[in-house]
Amino acid sequence: MSTVIPAAVAFASRRPPSMASNTFCIARRELRDALKSRWFVLYTLAFVVLGLAVSFVSAAGTGGTGFSGFGRTTAGLVNLILLVVPLMALTAGAATIASDRERGMLAYLLSQPVSPVEVLLGKYIGLGASLLAAISLGLGACALILSWRGGVSSPQTILWLAGLSFVLALGMLSVGVMISSLTRRASAAVGVAIFVWLTLVFGSDLALMAGAVALHLRINELFALALLNPLQVFKMWSLHAIDANLDVLGPAGLYAVEEYGRSLHAIFAASLTTWIAIPLVVSSIVLARKSPL
Amino acid sequence: MSASGLDSFGFRPWSYPAHRPRSPWQLLALVGLFMTSPCTAQEHAAPRDVSPRTTAERELGPIGRLLASARPGDTVRVPAGTYREHLQIDKPVTLVADGAVTIDGGGSGDIIEIVAPDVTIRGFVIRNTGIDLDQENAAIRVLAPRVTLESNVLQDILFGIDLRESPDSRIIANTIGGKRLDIARRGDGLRLWRADRGIIEGNRIHDGRDAILWYSSGVIVRGNTAHDCRYGLHLMFSDDVTITDNELTGNSVGVYLMYSTGVTLMGNRLLKNRGPSGYGIGLKETDRFTVRNNLIAGNRSGVYLDGSPFTDAQPGIFESNTVAYNDVGFTILPSSRGNEIVGNNFIDNIDQVAVAGRGSLDGNRFWKGERGNFWSDYTGYDQNNDGIGDFVHESQTLFENLMDKRPALRLFLFSPAQQAIEFVGRAIPAVRPEPKFTDEVPLMRPLPLPTWTPDVPPSHFPILIAGGSLLAIGVSMLALGYERRRSGDGSSGEKPARGAA
The missing domain is CATH 2.160.20.10 (Single-stranded right-handed beta-helix, Pectin lyase-like)
Incomplete structure (x- = not known):
């Protein structure tokens, strides 16, 4: 909580600092704080270790036949990312503003010549950078294991996974920050974030499955509803990007490819961008309008 | 090749179920099926009746002339080149390309x-x-x-x-x-x-x-x-x-x-x-x-x-x-x-x-x-x-x-x-x-896997590069975060900062 103060003072004493430098300053402070936090270290470690385990075990299965199906390795990594990355991003986002508010840090920050939007963006970028670090360390280590164990999946696979995980993380971080800006206490914010995580990971899928069975949803409706869940979008997008088709996902996947074909990338991108943009806009309005303290 | 054989092509949908009846009932069912759904019959497109044109009907190209002068049993060698023609071969010959021969x-x-x-x-x-x-x-x-x-x-x-x-x-x-x-x-x-x-x-x-x-x-x-x-x-x-x-x-x-x-x-x-x-x-x-x-x-x-x-x-x-x-x-x-x-x-x-x-x-x-x-x-x-x-x-x-x-x-x-x-x-x-x-008696180990070499032998190098660059991104983020001092901002270390506050 310390470094930003002299920086802001220094900036204020010279000339009105630009928005970019304020944002960057806060981003660096946020990144530094995040990397020092116990949670970040734990999540990153868990991600790296589990990722290594998945790669190790699945690479063993290919047993020298020379092919690595999309099957085990990528499926395992996708599954792992779906569990860990949203949790990491949601809790990181949820903790940030609410805990600053609790400690009086937010009041102090905003008393400096910085706007609420700058604070928000700075925090977002800093946390985003910390998530990028966690994801690239985790998947980078997996790639090394895969190249060593000979379960060769193409480099595109791992790069696509890393890129898309980062986009997913940005979306979930955005939601976390929104929760944080709407909540008074940090503990409550993290609680809500975990509830949201549970809903996105398990709740909505299970509900959708039940709906598909009970209401006899048509596959176009099923696909449209799945597009609402950023986790499903991440999954479908990775399959689409890596395998260039979605027919592994059965009728709904075939429908998506038949119906939207080349524009699927745009559709998935639009969905995830919405998950990034709207919560950010909401939290900036909340911070700017209401008394943020 | 008999004329009657060719005729049957035109009526193939009818001869198709009849060729291999499995039982009278099935035959009946199939015939019924084809009677009621001509589209299905069309789908398994039968070879159509193509009445072979005689050589006289065509203008002979260079290969055609070679063929016309050949006797049954001959080997006809076609010199290299590109020929734009349609051929009908009506005697038992061996037609060999002598070099690169393209018929277009x-x-x-x-x-x-x-x-x-x-x-x-x-x-x-x-x-x-x-x-x-x-x-x-x-x-x-x-x-x-x-x-x-x-x-x-x-x-x-x-x-x-x-x-x-x-x-x-x-x-x-x-x-x-x-x-x-x-x-x-x-x-x-x-x-x-x-x-x-x-x-x-x-x-x-x-x-x-x-x-x-x-x-x-x-x-x-x-x-x-x-x-x-x-x-x-x-x-x-x-x-x-x-x-x-x-x-x-x-x-x-x-x-x-x-x-x-x-x-x-x-x-x-x-x-x-x-x-x-x-x-x-x-x-x-x-x-x-x-x-x-x-x-x-x-x-x-x-x-x-x-x-x-x-x-x-x-x-x-x-x-x-x-x-x-x-x-x-x-x-x-x-x-x-x-x-x-x-x-x-x-x-x-x-x-x-x-x-x-x-x-x-x-x-x-x-x-x-x-x-x-x-x-x-x-x-x-x-x-x-x-x-x-x-x-x-x-x-x-x-x-x-x-x-x-x-x-x-x-x-x-x-x-x-x-x-x-x-x-x-x-x-x-x-x-x-x-x-x-x-x-009830699952095998514990796979049977010998078929050997199969993919067209392009997999290289471990690209994925190594990908992994390395991902790690580099991660490490540089860590470095950015853990870096103590920033140029032009000398007093921003942890302790002086607290002092300033």
Whole structure:
């Protein structure tokens, strides 16, 4: 909580600092704080270790036949990312503003010549950078294991996974920050974030499955509803990007490819961008309008 | 070639069910079917009646003149060059390309028509037929027995080689590349129609509809490759065909056997055959088949069993195959009873065995005597080290079961919700499904895997680079965060900062 103060003072004493430098300053402070936090270290470690385990075990299965199906390795990594990355991003986002508010840090920050939007963006970028670090360390280590164990999946696979995980993380971080800006206490914010995580990971899928069975949803409706869940979008997008088709996902996947074909990338991108943009806009309005303290 | 034989082409839809009646009732049903749905009859497009034009009707090109002056039994050598002409070969000659010879059809009609027996065509490039599906424009149309087509390259063609009533023919080492049309507008790269005892060996077929055998028994299909076709190899009413060592990749279906008896599939590689009905091997109402030593990998469904075996008299045999990395290993319609699926490797198929529709797999065996299959998802152990798992392998995962019943739920594959459901299925007996099948003597180790070297040997280098650059990104983020001092901002260390506050 310390470094930003002299920086802001220094900036204020010279000339009105630009928005970019304020944002960057806060981003660096946020990144530094995040990397020092116990949670970040734990999540990153868990991600790296589990990722290594998945790669190790699945690479063993290919047993020298020379092919690595999309099957085990990528499926395992996708599954792992779906569990860990949203949790990491949601809790990181949820903790940030609410805990600053609790400690009086937010009041102090905003008393400096910085706007609420700058604070928000700075925090977002800093946390985003910390998530990028966690994801690239985790998947980078997996790639090394895969190249060593000979379960060769193409480099595109791992790069696509890393890129898309980062986009997913940005979306979930955005939601976390929104929760944080709407909540008074940090503990409550993290609680809500975990509830949201549970809903996105398990709740909505299970509900959708039940709906598909009970209401006899048509596959176009099923696909449209799945597009609402950023986790499903991440999954479908990775399959689409890596395998260039979605027919592994059965009728709904075939429908998506038949119906939207080349524009699927745009559709998935639009969905995830919405998950990034709207919560950010909401939290900036909340911070700017209401008394943020 | 007889006139009456040709006549029958025009009425083929009527002769088709009559050729191999299984029972009077079935015959009746089929006839009824064709009477009520002319579209279905059209779909299995019969060779049309093409009345062979006589040479007199055409202007002869250079090759035509060479042929006209040849005597039966001659070898006609065609000098190198490109010829734009359509040929009819009406005497038994051997036509050999002397150097690089291209015969260009100019985008219309058939290119070579063989109406005499014992003709050989060797070493030509034959390209550019018409695209008239109605006329079935073909690069080489054969209307006589005992021809040999060897080492020709057929490019940009609608139909490639079309054999009609041409038994004892040999089609060796040709390359047949279709026009890249929409699948509905393509022709068959290779078609045999009543051409028994043929040999099809070492050909490469791509971008066609099917390589199809109609009513052609005793054919040997060996060492061919087919990719980007609809059906890599398609058998209709063709008995006792031997299909060995072929590689069928990236088609809609690798091998589709329909209404054929006594077919043997050995040592083939069926890879990545995908699409809405993508199967490695499809079997429809097929009897007395043997499927052994094949590698079936990366397909939407490795094997698709629809009403096969058709009669229960003899079991369908699946042995020593490796079924790996398919979306579904075996898709079995409950109408299929009497298969013996023993001694195979089932490796990492998302769904190892699926039942399509209501019913069970009771009529099929997954183990026999002391021998079962290798299942990569077997969870038991082998305490007495006899290579056989001490517990029965039962396939009863809840999500798989739901997926079989409602394929739309495949959308939720690879998600944590899927695992949650499977966990519930394991933990709560009340919702645990009935086992789809059991293997009482599952193998602990896979049988020897078929050796298969991919076209491009995999390199570990690119993924190493990818991993390295990802790690570099991560480390640079860490460095950015942990960096103590920033230039131009000397006093921003931790302790001075606290002092300033």
